[in-house]
Every structure is written in C-alpha cells, then in structure tokens.
Amino acid sequence: MIRWTKRKGQTFTPDFFVSAIIFIFILNVSYLAWNSAQDIGSDFETDYMQKKVFYITDMIARTPGYPYGWNSTTVELIGLSDSSNMINYSKFLELQNVSYGGMTFLWGISDYDFNLTISGETTYETIGKSIDNNARYITPIERVVLIDYGNGTIDKGYLKYTLWKI
Amino acid sequence: MVYFGKKGQSGLEFMMLSIFLLVLFTSSYSIINKNGVDVLDYKRNYLATSISEKIAYETNMAVTSGSGYLKMFFIPYDIYGYDYNITFSRRSVFVDWVGNSQASHIVTSNFSGMFLKGYNYIENDDGVISLNPAYTQSPSIIMSYIPKYPRPEDDVIIQISADDVYNGNKNIYGCYLSDDEVIWTDLAAIDGTYNAPIESASINLGNMSSSTYTYYARCNDTDGFMSMDEVTFRVSASGSGWWNSDWKYRIPINITVDDYQRYNYPVRLRINFTQQLINLGDGFSFDNNSIRIVEWDSGLEVNIESPVNYKEIIKIDKYYPDLWDMTIDTGTTRVDFTNGVNQTGNTFGVTGDDDGWDWTDSAILAPYGHNDAQADYFAYFGDPDGYSDFDTDDGSGALKPDLPSDSKYLAVIIGNRLDDVNTGDDILDSGAWGTKFYIDAEMYSAIEAGGKAYFSFDYYADDLDDDLEEGAWIKARFGDSTVMNYLGSDLDTGHPYSDNTLEIWASVDNPNNGWDDLVAGVFKEDVSRYITSAGWYYLDFGGKVDWMDSDSNGHSTSEGLGAYFDNVELMIKKETSTYNNAQNATLDVYFKLEGTTEVGEIRNYYLYFGSDNVSKPASIITMDYDVEYFHIGYYYTNASKMETALDALMTDRWITSWIRTNTGTVSPNIKVSTIDPDVNVVILGQSDSPTFTLSSWIQKNNTLIIFSPSKDLTTDLPISGYSSSNHEKYGELATTAYTEHIETELSRNSMNYGYLNLGSPGIHTQSCVEADEGDNQVMISYCDYYGGAISLNNYPSTSSETSAYPSASSDILERYIWKLLFERTNQPAISFGMVEEYIG
Known part of the structure; x- marks a missing residue:
C-alpha cells in the first residue's frame, strides 16, 4: 500500500515573499542609481558639446580670428568673419590649409570629430570628416551667414558645424 | 508532555x-x-x-x-x-x-x-x-514718481530702486536724494535696512506748487561704487501730460463758468507771444502757425485738440478833413448842422473860396443840369417844417414836407412850377450844397499807404405833394479843380427818365403817384481814387428833376422834390496791422468751449506754441469766426422775396431751417418765429410774433437773424431799445436798416457800446458787419476791432416804398440780409498760468 503524505511547499512561504520583495527593492534601487549616474554623464557630454559648437561657430562667424590676418601657420583662434555673420571666403579657403588635427587642437576638441560646411547659392565647401550619423553623441548647429567672395559678390548662405563623439 | x-x-x-x-x-x-x-x-x-x-x-x-x-x-x-x-x-x-x-x-x-x-x-x-x-560695478538705479500727473493738491512721492545683482552683486549701502546735486538727504530703505544687492527707497515730497521739478538720486554699494539718476516732473493745476513733444512751450489756461451754463461758447485771449519767448530765453521769432489749443481731460487723462483761430491786432488811424462844421458841433466827426450851417461866404465850386458851405444860388450854377424852363427851387438849411410855400428863398406852395424828427439838415427843394396841362414844359433843373476842403500831406500819406477815404451822408427824398410823376434824382460829386466825379451808381439806364451820370437815388419810372412817404438812406463811397495828391478838393450833393412833359396831368406849384442831407462826413482810414512775428507777435486767439460747460465747472486748456526755430504747419482744425458772434440782422422785403431769401439761405451756415406760419400781403406780416437751439437761429417777424425771451436764449446760441418788413422796427424788434408787448428791450441798441453801406452808419453812430441786459454786460458790439444777399456772398465786411458800437438809426419804411422805386431799392434793400456781429464780452473767468517748457 502506497501512502501519500502531504508535505508543505518549502519555497512559497511567507518568508520567501518577504525576502523576495526586499531583494527586488534593493535591485531596483541599485539599477536606478546606476542608470542615473550614467544619464548624468551623458547629459554632461551633450551639454559640453553644445557649448563647444556654440563657442566655435560664434568665433568663426563673428570674429576675424587671431592674430588679425592669420594664415594656416600663424592661426591661434579660428575666425572667418570680417564683419559679424559675413564669412570671408578667402579665409575659409586658407583654413583648409590647416590640418585636421591642427583644427581639432585649436578648437580643443581632440576627443571629437567635426565637419564644417559652408554652402551658398553658388558654393558648397566642407572641411573635416564625413558626418558619422551612428555616433553616440552628435551635436549640429547651423547659422545663416553672408559669404563674401571678395570680388564684389556676396552670397546668402549657411554655416553648419557638426561635432560628434563615437 | x-x-x-x-x-x-x-x-x-x-x-x-x-x-x-x-x-x-x-x-x-x-x-x-x-x-x-x-x-x-x-x-x-x-x-x-x-x-x-x-x-x-x-x-x-x-x-x-x-x-x-x-x-x-x-x-x-x-x-x-x-x-x-x-x-x-x-x-x-x-x-x-x-x-x-x-x-x-x-x-x-x-x-x-x-x-x-x-x-x-x-x-x-x-x-x-x-x-x-x-x-559696470555701480548699481543700476531707477527713479520714478507718483502720481503720473501731479497737481498741487497731490502728495508727490519719489521712488528709487537700486540693483547691484549684475554689477558686482554687493549689498546696497545707501541711497540719497537731492534737488540741486549739492545737498543730499539720506533715504531710509523701504524694508528698513540696506543689506541686500536690491534695495528700494522712497520719499514723500508732499504738496508742490505748479512748476517743473528735477530731483537727483544716488545709491552706492558696499564696494563704494555709486550711480546716479534724475527725474523731472511737472506739477500743474490740471495735472496734465504734454500734448506733443514737438511743441516746446505751452501756457496753462483755466476757464471757469460760474454764472450760467455755456454751450459751444467762444473764448478770446490776447497774448503777446514775443514777450513769452523772451521770458523763455528763446531768441527766435514767433511761429504763428504753431498755435494750438488743447484741452486736458483729467478724467480720461487725454489731450484733445480744439479748433482755434487767431487775428492780428489792427491799428486804425483816422483823419477827418475840415468840412466846416460848427465849432460847437465838433463833438462828432460828422457835420450834423445841429447848431447851424457854417459859412462865411458862398462861392460854389472848387475854384471858389474856402468859405464854408456853399449853395447854388442861381441857375448858372445848377450842377446837375438845367434848361431854360427851369423850376423854381431853393436850397435851404434848417427846419422847413411850417414852410408850405415854394419861394426863391424860403419856399411856398408845397405841402408840409414829411421830414424826420431831427430837422437840422441841408435841403434842396425843386418844384413850384405850374405849366399848361396840354402844352407842358420840359423842365430840367438841379441844385446843390457843397464845400471846399483840404487834404493835407499826412492824410494823403495815409491813402498812399493803403488807407481809404470814405465820403458819406444821410439823404432823404420827399415827394412834396405825393404826386411827382416824373424823374427825380439825388446826386453827389467829389473832385478837384480838374474834374468833379459823380458818385453812386447808374440807377436810371433803361428807364423812362435817365441821364448820363451816376446817382445816389432815383425815381425814374412813371408811377403817376410818386412815392408816398419819405425815402431815407445812407450813402457812402470810397473816394480814395479821386484823391491824387495833397491839396484842395470839393464835394457837393443835391437834387435834380426832369419833367419831360408827356404827362397829360401837367404840373402844379405843389409838386416838387425835397432832397435833404445830414451827417456829412469825409473820413480817411488807414488800417495797419500791429503784428510783427519778431518784435510784436500779439494776437487775439479764439477757441470754443466745446459742448456744454456747467456752472461751476473748470476746464483746463493749454495753448501750445513755438518759435520759428522749428516751424510748424498751421492747424487743420480751425474755428469759424462767425460762430463766435451773436448775429443780429435785419432784412427788409416783402413776403415772397423773404421766402426766396430764406430758401437761398437754407444751406447757409447761419440758417438751416425755418418755419413760415403765415403769409403776408402787400404789407408783409411774416409771423415766423422759430427758436431752435440746434441751429442757433431765430427768425422773428413783426410785432405780433410770439413772445421771445432773448436773455436766456443768447446764453446758449450764437446767431439771431431778424426779418421784418415793418416800418417801425423800434417797436417790433426785441433789441429795439424799449419794451413792447411781445419783446424785451436790451441796452442801448436801436435798429436800422441800411440802404447801402452799413458800415457808415456803424461808424457814425458807434461811440457808445451797446450791452444786452443780462444783469451784467453781456454782449459787446464790435461793429463788425457782413451783408449777405442770400447766396453766401459777403458784400460788405467791416470790422473795427478797436471798438465802436452799433447804434442803429433810420431805415426805410414800409414795403410799399420798395415798390415805389424798384429799380434802385431792389439792388439795395430787398436782396440783402443784414447781419450785425457782436462780440461777446461776458467771457467766463479765464486764468493763465506760467508758461511751461517741454524738457522731456
């Protein structure tokens, strides 16, 4: 004769549930704390990049650079404007003689990549790398400018600067 | 267990x-x-x-x-x-x-x-x-004041806010106030202590008199950096804002009505703008285009520009050549013969002696024509009343002349001719009085400078027996030794009786019955063109008859023309504007109290003006001068002609409607009496018109036009000078209708001011007259801004007389509506403030 005896489940006891709840709570708190730290870091990165592109494009579009009359070997501050928001096209061409690394150094963006494009009705010029749309952080900025070609022709155009970090 | x-x-x-x-x-x-x-x-x-x-x-x-x-x-x-x-x-x-x-x-x-x-x-x-x-480290300071438009009775509070947050972010140490940048007053912080980069302070200056004030404030922070600010505000009785910053100056004007309600009431101000600019230190000339009147509405706190106009002050110089009035009669400028005719001899004509009044005492001297069959006539001075006969010297045979009560005048009476009823005679004769006089260099200079010489006299024409069928004239001449010029107009061309010269009056048709009553008129003409230099001149006037005998009635000794003359005057008048925008920019400025002004109400106005340093265009909102005046006019005609005139006046600015309640007959009896405050016109009829109370009406209205054909206007018109059953008497004004140049009558009788009895002087007559024949054409305009009053005497009589001499009278009497303009003297109380300068 087989005798079936009832045995209480050892797992689903009240103790188990209490401990499970505590465990899940601790797990969630840890997860949130970790994630928050990660988000804050990401926010700072984005914020930093936005400030950088603003500073860089502000200097490009509103100042003539430093020293005044700079060339590819003497430039310390990159500025392409002889009057506010008017790009001197010859300076832009001169800037192309500066190496990529030189430009990232001057702009203080050695940990990043950039693309600078000036486009108008009759021109389209770009400096830097091709934009990596898969980058982890990417910050573009576009400004309306006038392009002075120096021969009496002035074009309405756009200055677009894109900064990214993989 | x-x-x-x-x-x-x-x-x-x-x-x-x-x-x-x-x-x-x-x-x-x-x-x-x-x-x-x-x-x-x-x-x-x-x-x-x-x-x-x-x-x-x-x-x-x-x-x-x-x-x-x-x-x-x-x-x-x-x-x-x-x-x-x-x-x-x-x-x-x-x-x-x-x-x-x-x-x-x-x-x-x-x-x-x-x-x-x-x-x-x-x-x-x-x-x-x-x-x-x-x-950049000094705190920023902002000063302000309340109320926005302070008045003397307001407490003026200055508020100061200091902010150092963006300027070093130090605490404000303190704030101070001064009205001269020399003596500074500490101000307490509103929160009690200066211990923050942002602090506020205020001070109550209390009541301040009307003026412009500037206050200075300064605040410093704990680093010692200090800033200053200033505020300027104006305290004025009305508490008003400046109307337009392009106008630099303004004069406050407060108008108080304390006696009776005014409606669209005109106001006049006399201002010397040159002196105002001198007081302001403005070295430029006055710009008369810059005048603006602006009312400050303290309730709505808005400025409202009002219509304005201005007039220059005209200086009038008058000269009166000696016309040999009696010494005792020199109280007036007219020769009125009150105490006789002045003559030391009788040498008629300019070549004669300067011996006083002359008369043509012989047929040879008949100045306006005669023939051999001349009538007996005499030229007489004095009172022929009682003299009924024609005589060479004193007349006889004629009926007693129908003469006006004032009987000291010169007379020329022609008649006393008996002729055969069948054969008849062509009788042509004339007579005149005249005098020689001198135009001196000063008088002539006045004419050369644009002045006018006006020769005027009263005249009367009497049909002595009421049966003068033929032609009769009153003539006048003015000239020198070269030529005597006939005065007046051509009244007889095309009529049965006519001549080749101008006349003053004429009866030249053939009515068979003559004219029944005395014809009276005032003649006035500008004779400046006949005065070509200083020297001797002559004037004469008289009568003429021409009885061309196609009249089967013949002539009797009782028929004749009585021509009478009085109040003779020659006035040389030069008008000179006293206005000079650089040296004497004195003007009368006019504007209206628009709408209704209640008793006790004070209205605040500002007269804005400027110098020609910055010229302004003239205001496009101008005031109609006529609106300011109280018009009284008289129109003499028959009923049908009055209706025609009223129809023509429907669009006139003085009349927009009228009501005719009765039609007249030959003697018009226009019983039209309309009092309509909306149109400011009253049209009155004759003595049986409804009662009209003028005193209260003129407080609100500006125009009164009186139409009456009545002979006796002194009994029928409310301004006649004495009471009647229907009307009130006002002041010393009598009434007159003028046959022609009304200004003569004004000037000759204008030495007393007429006031309408309102208990205090209400209307000041300004002797400004316009005559309008009903088509908006002003025929005569005469204004004497130096005063003078209207005392109106004598007028034509009934309408039947207009038909007696239609050719002449139709040009003179029947087409004109006479309007007398009175300047209101009962101005409300006007007070001026100190002139203010715009400083922002």
Missing part, C-alpha cells in the same frame, strides 16, 4: 537569504557609490572645464571683436560647493579647485581688472581689455 521535534526551515533559509542579500547589497552599494562619486567628480570637472572655457571664450571674443566690445557674462560662484581660483599662465586660463585644474587657451592674459564669481563685464576699449571697469 510536549514534543518539539522539527527545526524551523524558514528561519534558516531566511537567514541565509538575508545574509546573501546583505552581501549583495554591500558589494553593489560600493560599486554604485563609487560610480556616483565618479559621476560627481565628473560633474565638478565638467563645471570647472566649462568655467575655464567660458572665460577663454569671453576673453578671446573681446580681443578678436575689436574696440567697442562690451559684454556681461556669468561664472558660477562655486563648483558644487567647492571654492575655486582663476589663474592665468602661459596663455591659458586655469580653474583650480581642490587639487584639480582645468585649462583653456586664451590669446592674451594682458588685461586690467579681475574676474569675479558671478556677473562680469569684459570690455575692449581701443585694444585694451578691461574686466569689470568701475562703471
């Missing part, structure tokens, strides 16, 4: 689980905490980097932007609770904090001043980079 056999499995398992979780939590907590610390460090480093890059950016922008660059920017006070330092080395800016440092590149560290935690200013002044120059 109790048996405890099994051990608690949950207790062991729970403990195991708890230990496991504790270990797990402890280890994960470390990791998490480390991560959090790393993140915090990252934040601090990031912020430090941001600060260094911010400083570098602002510095580099200031350098590369060039001179004139000024910008305010903010850098944090700490790095998440940690203090930090800013240092410069090797063309880099370093932000150092707790052993960490972040750097950014700058192109120069050569600048004056220091970076501050908080708000900073960076400036590029001719290549010199300055940080937080002193002037």
Whole structure:
C-alpha cells in the first residue's frame, strides 16, 4: 500500500515573499542609481558639446580670428568673419590649409570629430570628416551667414558645424 | 508532555537569504557609490572645464571683436560647493579647485581688472581689455514718481530702486536724494535696512506748487561704487501730460463758468507771444502757425485738440478833413448842422473860396443840369417844417414836407412850377450844397499807404405833394479843380427818365403817384481814387428833376422834390496791422468751449506754441469766426422775396431751417418765429410774433437773424431799445436798416457800446458787419476791432416804398440780409498760468 503524505511547499512561504520583495527593492534601487549616474554623464557630454559648437561657430562667424590676418601657420583662434555673420571666403579657403588635427587642437576638441560646411547659392565647401550619423553623441548647429567672395559678390548662405563623439 | 521535534526551515533559509542579500547589497552599494562619486567628480570637472572655457571664450571674443566690445557674462560662484581660483599662465586660463585644474587657451592674459564669481563685464576699449571697469560695478538705479500727473493738491512721492545683482552683486549701502546735486538727504530703505544687492527707497515730497521739478538720486554699494539718476516732473493745476513733444512751450489756461451754463461758447485771449519767448530765453521769432489749443481731460487723462483761430491786432488811424462844421458841433466827426450851417461866404465850386458851405444860388450854377424852363427851387438849411410855400428863398406852395424828427439838415427843394396841362414844359433843373476842403500831406500819406477815404451822408427824398410823376434824382460829386466825379451808381439806364451820370437815388419810372412817404438812406463811397495828391478838393450833393412833359396831368406849384442831407462826413482810414512775428507777435486767439460747460465747472486748456526755430504747419482744425458772434440782422422785403431769401439761405451756415406760419400781403406780416437751439437761429417777424425771451436764449446760441418788413422796427424788434408787448428791450441798441453801406452808419453812430441786459454786460458790439444777399456772398465786411458800437438809426419804411422805386431799392434793400456781429464780452473767468517748457 502506497501512502501519500502531504508535505508543505518549502519555497512559497511567507518568508520567501518577504525576502523576495526586499531583494527586488534593493535591485531596483541599485539599477536606478546606476542608470542615473550614467544619464548624468551623458547629459554632461551633450551639454559640453553644445557649448563647444556654440563657442566655435560664434568665433568663426563673428570674429576675424587671431592674430588679425592669420594664415594656416600663424592661426591661434579660428575666425572667418570680417564683419559679424559675413564669412570671408578667402579665409575659409586658407583654413583648409590647416590640418585636421591642427583644427581639432585649436578648437580643443581632440576627443571629437567635426565637419564644417559652408554652402551658398553658388558654393558648397566642407572641411573635416564625413558626418558619422551612428555616433553616440552628435551635436549640429547651423547659422545663416553672408559669404563674401571678395570680388564684389556676396552670397546668402549657411554655416553648419557638426561635432560628434563615437 | 510536549514534543518539539522539527527545526524551523524558514528561519534558516531566511537567514541565509538575508545574509546573501546583505552581501549583495554591500558589494553593489560600493560599486554604485563609487560610480556616483565618479559621476560627481565628473560633474565638478565638467563645471570647472566649462568655467575655464567660458572665460577663454569671453576673453578671446573681446580681443578678436575689436574696440567697442562690451559684454556681461556669468561664472558660477562655486563648483558644487567647492571654492575655486582663476589663474592665468602661459596663455591659458586655469580653474583650480581642490587639487584639480582645468585649462583653456586664451590669446592674451594682458588685461586690467579681475574676474569675479558671478556677473562680469569684459570690455575692449581701443585694444585694451578691461574686466569689470568701475562703471559696470555701480548699481543700476531707477527713479520714478507718483502720481503720473501731479497737481498741487497731490502728495508727490519719489521712488528709487537700486540693483547691484549684475554689477558686482554687493549689498546696497545707501541711497540719497537731492534737488540741486549739492545737498543730499539720506533715504531710509523701504524694508528698513540696506543689506541686500536690491534695495528700494522712497520719499514723500508732499504738496508742490505748479512748476517743473528735477530731483537727483544716488545709491552706492558696499564696494563704494555709486550711480546716479534724475527725474523731472511737472506739477500743474490740471495735472496734465504734454500734448506733443514737438511743441516746446505751452501756457496753462483755466476757464471757469460760474454764472450760467455755456454751450459751444467762444473764448478770446490776447497774448503777446514775443514777450513769452523772451521770458523763455528763446531768441527766435514767433511761429504763428504753431498755435494750438488743447484741452486736458483729467478724467480720461487725454489731450484733445480744439479748433482755434487767431487775428492780428489792427491799428486804425483816422483823419477827418475840415468840412466846416460848427465849432460847437465838433463833438462828432460828422457835420450834423445841429447848431447851424457854417459859412462865411458862398462861392460854389472848387475854384471858389474856402468859405464854408456853399449853395447854388442861381441857375448858372445848377450842377446837375438845367434848361431854360427851369423850376423854381431853393436850397435851404434848417427846419422847413411850417414852410408850405415854394419861394426863391424860403419856399411856398408845397405841402408840409414829411421830414424826420431831427430837422437840422441841408435841403434842396425843386418844384413850384405850374405849366399848361396840354402844352407842358420840359423842365430840367438841379441844385446843390457843397464845400471846399483840404487834404493835407499826412492824410494823403495815409491813402498812399493803403488807407481809404470814405465820403458819406444821410439823404432823404420827399415827394412834396405825393404826386411827382416824373424823374427825380439825388446826386453827389467829389473832385478837384480838374474834374468833379459823380458818385453812386447808374440807377436810371433803361428807364423812362435817365441821364448820363451816376446817382445816389432815383425815381425814374412813371408811377403817376410818386412815392408816398419819405425815402431815407445812407450813402457812402470810397473816394480814395479821386484823391491824387495833397491839396484842395470839393464835394457837393443835391437834387435834380426832369419833367419831360408827356404827362397829360401837367404840373402844379405843389409838386416838387425835397432832397435833404445830414451827417456829412469825409473820413480817411488807414488800417495797419500791429503784428510783427519778431518784435510784436500779439494776437487775439479764439477757441470754443466745446459742448456744454456747467456752472461751476473748470476746464483746463493749454495753448501750445513755438518759435520759428522749428516751424510748424498751421492747424487743420480751425474755428469759424462767425460762430463766435451773436448775429443780429435785419432784412427788409416783402413776403415772397423773404421766402426766396430764406430758401437761398437754407444751406447757409447761419440758417438751416425755418418755419413760415403765415403769409403776408402787400404789407408783409411774416409771423415766423422759430427758436431752435440746434441751429442757433431765430427768425422773428413783426410785432405780433410770439413772445421771445432773448436773455436766456443768447446764453446758449450764437446767431439771431431778424426779418421784418415793418416800418417801425423800434417797436417790433426785441433789441429795439424799449419794451413792447411781445419783446424785451436790451441796452442801448436801436435798429436800422441800411440802404447801402452799413458800415457808415456803424461808424457814425458807434461811440457808445451797446450791452444786452443780462444783469451784467453781456454782449459787446464790435461793429463788425457782413451783408449777405442770400447766396453766401459777403458784400460788405467791416470790422473795427478797436471798438465802436452799433447804434442803429433810420431805415426805410414800409414795403410799399420798395415798390415805389424798384429799380434802385431792389439792388439795395430787398436782396440783402443784414447781419450785425457782436462780440461777446461776458467771457467766463479765464486764468493763465506760467508758461511751461517741454524738457522731456
């Protein structure tokens, strides 16, 4: 004769549930704390990049650079404007003689990549790398400018600067 | 016996689980905490980097932007609770904090001043980079005052706010007030203590008299940096805002009505603008186009421009050549013969002697024509009443002349001719009185300068027996030794009786019955063109008859023409404007109290003006002068002609409607009496018109036009001078209708001012007259702004007389509506304030 005896489940006891709840709570708190730290870091990165592109494009579009009359070997501050928001096209061409690394150094963006494009009705010029749309952080900025070609022709155009970090 | 056999499995398992979780939590907590610390460090480093890059950016922008660059920017006070330092080395800016440092590149560290935690200013002044120059560290101050438009009875409060938050962020140390920038008064902070970068202070200046005030305030912070501000405000009785900043000056004008309600009431101000500009220190001439009248509505706090107009002050010089009036009669400028005719001889004509009044005492001298079959006539002075006969010297045979009551005049009476009824005679004769006189150099200079010489006299024409069928004239001449010029107009061409000369009056048709009553009139003509130099001249006037005998009735000795003359005057009048925009810009400025002004109400106006330093166009809102006047007019005609005239006046600015309640017959009996305040016109009829109370009406209205064919206007018109059953008497005004130039009558009778009885002087007659024949054409305009009054005497009589001499009278009497313009003297109380200058 087989005798079936009832045995209480050892797992689903009240103790188990209490401990499970505590465990899940601790797990969630840890997860949130970790994630928050990660988000804050990401926010700072984005914020930093936005400030950088603003500073860089502000200097490009509103100042003539430093020293005044700079060339590819003497430039310390990159500025392409002889009057506010008017790009001197010859300076832009001169800037192309500066190496990529030189430009990232001057702009203080050695940990990043950039693309600078000036486009108008009759021109389209770009400096830097091709934009990596898969980058982890990417910050573009576009400004309306006038392009002075120096021969009496002035074009309405756009200055677009894109900064990214993989 | 109790048996405890099994051990608690949950207790062991729970403990195991708890230990496991504790270990797990402890280890994960470390990791998490480390991560959090790393993140915090990252934040601090990031912020430090941001600060260094911010400083570098602002510095580099200031350098590369060039001179004139000024910008305010903010850098944090700490790095998440940690203090930090800013240092410069090797063309880099370093932000150092707790052993960490972040750097950014700058192109120069050569600048004056220091970076501050908080708000900073960076400036590029001719290549010199300055940080937080002193002037940027002073607190900003704003002064204000309340109320917005203060009046003397208001408490004026000045408020000051000081803000140093963006200017160094130091606490405000104190604020001070001064009205002269010399003596400063400490002001208490509103919150009691100056202990914050933002503070406010105020002070109650109390009541202030009408004037313009400027106050200065200064506040300083605990670093000692100080700023100043000032505020200017105007205290005026009306508490008004300035109407237009393009107008630099204004004069406050308050008008108070304290006696009776006024409606659209005209106001006149006389202002010497030259003196006003001198007082203001403005060295330019007055710009009369700049005059504007603006009313300040204190309830709505708005300025409302009012219609305005102005007139120059005209100086009138008058000269009266000696016409040999009696010495005792020289109280007037007219020769009125009250005490006789002055003559020392009788040498008629300009070639005669200067011997006083002359008369044509023989047929040879008949000035206007005669033939052999002349009538007996005489020229007489004095009172022929009682003389019924024609005689060579004193007349006889004629009926008693129908003469006006004032019987001291010159007379020329022609008649007393009996002829055969069948054969008849063509009788032509004339006679005249005249006098020689002298135009001196001063008088002639006045004419040369644009003055006018007006010759005028009263005349009367009497049909002595009421049966004069033929032609009769009254003639006049003016001239010198070269030529005597006939005066008047051509009244007889095309009529049965006519001649080749002008006349004053004529009866030249063939009515068979003559004219029944005395015809009276006033003649006046500008004779300036006949005065060509200083020297001797002559004037004469008289009568003429021409009885061409186609009349089967013949002539009797009782028939004749009686021509009478009185009040003879020759006046030379020169009008000179006293206005000079550089030296004497004195003008009468007119405007209206628009709408209704209640008793006790004060209305606040400003007269804005300027000099020609900045010229202005004339106002496009002008005031109609006529509106300001109280019109009284008289129109003499028959009923049908009056209706025609009224129809023509329907669009006239003085009449917009009328009602005719009765039609007249030959003797018109127009019973039209309309009092309509909306149109400001009253049209009155004859004595049986409804009762009309003028005194209250004229307080509100401006125009009164009186139409009456009545002979006896002194009994029928409300301004006649005495009471009647239907009308009131006002002042000393009598009534007159003029046959022609009304201004003569005004000037000759204008020595007394007529006031309408309102208890106080109400209407001041200004002797300004216009005559309108009903088509808006002003025929005569005469204004004497130096005064003179209207005393109206004599007028034609009934309408039947108009038919007796239609050719002449239709041109004179029946087409004209006479309007007498009175300037109101019962002005409301007007007070002027001190002239104010716009200073912002």
